[in-house]
């Protein structure tokens with residue numbers, strides 16, 4: 001599991017959702033890089049893709065609603081980053097539909113998910129936590 005305690009921003013709902021995202025993406029990568037029949041592992045790939053498409057939308061909406069609620073000044077920019085990532089996931093989904101889950105493409109999707117998640121949660125989302133802590137002081 002690639003989640004680290006330091007990724008917490010101090011808002012329970014968001015921290016729980018982030019942990020769930022990390023758990024799913026970690027599982028996904030372990031499966032994709034693992035041994036065994038590719039067709040069997042593919043079931044997990046499809047399940048994770050469907051999960052990400054749905055859960056990321058929910059999580060981003062919750063995170064943006066939270067930012068709006070605290071008058072977070074970076075909301076518009078943050079929304080843009082979320083929208084771009086949703087688009088990237090949808091583009092992968094389209095490519096998978098077209099190529100029939102090509103193994104190299106699935107690998108690159110896993111790498112992309114993990115890199116994006118770590119980068120975003122460890123950097124961009126941390127700013128929300130910092131803002132909250134300044135606000136309550």
Ligand SMILES: [Fe+2]
Nearest residue numbers: 063120124125
């Ligand atoms: Fe975010």
